[in-house]
Amino acid sequence: MEIKVLEKFKASASDILENNILSYWINNTQDNDNGGFYGRITDNGIVEKDSPKGLILNSRILWTFSNAAAKYPGGEYSKIADRAYNYLMDKFEDKVYGGFYWMLDSMGNPIDDCKKIYGQAFTIYGLAEYFNITKNEAVLKKAIELFHKIEEHNYDKINTGYFEVSYRNWKLANDVRLSEVDMNEQKSMNNHLHIIEAYTNLYRYWKNPVLKEKIIQLINNFTDHIINSETQHLILFFDELWNRRSKAVSYGHDIEAAWLLCEAAEVIGDKSLISKIENTAIKISDVILSGAIKEDGNILYEIDNNGKLHDYTDWWPQAEAVIGFLNSYQITNNEKYLEASLKCWEFANKYLVDKIEGEWHYKVLPDKKIDTSVHKVSEWKGPYHNGRACMEIINRIEKIIMKK
Numbered sequence: 177m178e179i180k181v182l183e184k185f186k187a188s189a190s191d192i193l194e195n196n197i198l199s200y201w202i203n204n205t206q207d208n209d210n211g212g213f214y215g216r217i218t219d220n221g222i223v224e225k226d227s228p229k230g231l232i233l234n235s236r237i238l239w240t241f242s243n244a245a246a247k248y249p250g251g252e253y254s255k256i257a258d259r260a261y262n263y264l265m266d267k268f269e270d271k272v273y274g275g276f277y278w279m280l281d282s283m284g285n286p287i288d289d290c291k292k293i294y295g296q297a298f299t300i301y302g303l304a305e306y307f308n309i310t311k312n313e314a315v316l317k318k319a320i321e322l323f324h325k326i327e328e329h330n331y332d333k334i335n336t337g338y339f340e341v342s343y344r345n346w347k348l349a350n351d352v353r354l355s356e357v358d359m360n361e362q363k364s365m366n367n368h369l370h371i372i373e374a375y376t377n378l379y380r381y382w383k384n385p386v387l388k389e390k391i392i393q394l395i396n397n398f399t400d401h402i403i404n405s406e407t408q409h410l411i412l413f414f415d416e417l418w419n420r421r422s423k424a425v426s427y428g429h430d431i432e433a434a435w436l437l438c439e440a441a442e443v444i445g446d447k448s449l450i451s452k453i454e455n456t457a458i459k460i461s462d463v464i465l466s467g468a469i470k471e472d473g474n475i476l477y478e479i480d481n482n483g484k485l486h487d488y489t490d491w492w493p494q495a496e497a498v499i500g501f502l503n504s505y506q507i508t509n510n511e512k513y514l515e516a517s518l519k520c521w522e523f524a525n526k527y528l529v530d531k532i533e534g535e536w537h538y539k540v541l542p543d544k545k546i547d548t549s550v551h552k553v554s555e556w557k558g559p560y561h562n563g564r565a566c567m568e569i570i571n572r573i574e575k576i577i578m579k580k
Contacts, residue, residue, distance in 0.1 A: 179577060185518060186573040192529060193566035198244055200534030201237065201559050202252060210283050212263035213237060217553035219546070221533055228287060229280045230555030231295040234264055238302030240563040245309045247567060254309060261306050261315070264299070273345050275325055279555070289344040293330050294354055294367050296322055297374040304377040319378055323387065326371070335417055337363050337397055338371055355556075361413040361421045365402050368394060369433055376440040388444050395440055395449055398433065403456065408463045425479040427468040428493025431500035434460040438503055454507045461504040465516055469497070473519030474527070474540065488547070489540040491557075494524045495565035502572050521569070524562075536562050 204221070205213045212234060215227035238260035245254040267284040268276045270291075276299050279288035303319035306312075329346040330339045339362055340352035353360050354367070372394040379387050401418045402410055410429055413422040434457040441449040468476045474489040475497045501517035504510070527544060528536045530552075538550035538557055551557055 179580060181518075182573050182577055185521065186570055188521070188525065189566040189569035189573075192525070193244070193563060193570070194248075196529055196531070196534050197536070197559050197563050197566065198241070198253065201241075202256060204534070205237075205553060206256075206259065207282075212259070212267065212284065214553060215282060215555065216551050219537060219548040219550060219552045221552075226282045228555065229267075229282065229284070231268055231276055231278050231292075232298055233553075233555055233558045234260055234268060235276075235295070235298040235302040236558035236560035238264060239298070239305045240559045242302065242305035242309050243567055244563070246305075247570070249309075257306055257309065260302070264302070265318075268299075270344065275322065275346070277344075290349060291325075291329075291342040291344065291346060292354060293326055293338055293340060293342070294370055296326055297367075297370045300374040301370070301377050304374070304381055307381055316381060320382060320384075323375070323378060327390070332363075332416065336393055337401075337414075337418065338367060339416075340364060340367055359413045359422060362416040363414040363418070365410045365412045365426075365429060365433075368397055368402065369429065369436060372398075372440050373436050376436075376443050379443055391440055391444050392446065392449065395437060395453065398437055399452070399456065403433075403460075408456075408459045422481055423483070424481045426493075427464055427476050427478060428490070428496050430460050430468075431464050431475070431493070432496035434464075434500045435496075435503035438507070457500075458504055458507060461500060461513060461516075464497070464500070465512075469516065469520070473516075473521075473523035475520065487542050489523075489527070491524075491528050491536045491538055492561035494520060494528060495561040498524065498565050499568045499572075502569065506572060506576065528562075535559075 204217065207214050212229055214223050214225065215229040216224040238257060241253045241257040241260060245257055267280055270277060270289065275291045275296055277286045277289045278292050278295050281287050300319045300322050303315055307315040307319065325346065329342055332339060339348055340354065341349040343349050351360060352362065372391060375387060375391050375394065379391060401414065404411055409425045410433055411420050411422065412424050412426060415421055437453045438457050441453045475493045477486040477488055477490055477493060479485050497520040498517050501513045501520065505513035505517060527540045530537055535552050537546045538552060539547040541547055
């Protein structure tokens with residue numbers, strides 16, 4: 177494809193990032209009464225001021241605005257990152273046992289004080305990115321401290337991998353479900369995907385050999401256990417011994433893992449792993465491209481444990497598909513992946529991007545109508561997937577153009 181097509185792609189991502197996503201969060205989500213950010217806002221813009229505030233939302237805001245501030249320094253993005261960091265440390269941090277609470281009420285009081293490792297991982301992810309723009313050693317120290325907490329209490333020293341949830345005092349919990357829709361199993365793909373994502377970002381700024389070995393081991397967990405070598409889909413849940421406990425397929429997680437694992441191998445600089453994971457990423461991309469992307473560019477959601485296909489389109493798999501296919505194009509220079517990335521982006525721009533109120537809608541139904549019953553801001557809906565997709569498009573296209 178011509179350079180001007182790539183430049184148009186980049187310009188579109190830059191426009192949506194700054195004028196649709198980041199601007200929405202700056203203008204609509206700051207809770208000036210109780211601090212931090214509102215926990216929920218409906219699709220039509222109603223702020224639910226009494227809603228809970230989740231660790232995932234706050235840590236993802238921290239990562240997104242820290243990343244944006246690194247790309248566009250000197251603006252308001254760093255102020256939002258400061259706000260997210262200060263609220264995280266003031267309200268979410270457990271000053272007694274260490275780590276960070278899972279959920280607060282609207283006033284900032286803990287209502288779920290357990291240590292879900294998924295949430296601790298996103299906190300590391302955000303703290304590492306915030307360190308990048310502040311160079312505050314205390315921030316990096318806190319991220320490292322959290323890494324050690326996870327390794328001490330939730331790493332499976334016998335079978336490798338990570339247990340899902342601890343109580344507030346870091347003793348392993350009995351109910352380890354991340355949410356109501358998840359299985360109560362000892363290990364999950366989702367937990368491991370975001371631990372490796374967090375550890376990779378931490379390694380950018382803390383070149384610790386133990387951390388490097390943990391990242392390598394996590395990559396091997398994916399290739400040895402999580403990625404089904406026959407189908408190239410990710411297995412979602414396991415028991416303690418890595419025995420498969422689910423039959424569901426999550427297309428968005430498949431394509432997200434494809435590029436995140438490549439990133440992990442690249443950041444630690446292991447050439448053999450880079451080659452191995454790039455081959456895996458292409459296999460995953462081909463399976464998704466042939467079986468989960470519709471003609472108009474939207475990615476299907478999942479096949480559940482009962483074999484039922486859910487063919488609506490959520491914002492986050494759509495964003496991850498854009499990056500995943502763009503990553504495959506960078507690996508192979510095969511334009512079919514760039515075309516797939518562009519088509520996924522065009523679908524998002526046409527149906528998911530809210531061009532009137534800002535941000536992206538949560539869900540598009542098969543008939544292309546917006547599901548307005550789902551919140552635009554919630555414990556699970558932040559500026560991270562779509563904001564990151566925009567920034568990845570910008571950064572990756574800059575690299576592609578430089579090579580041409």
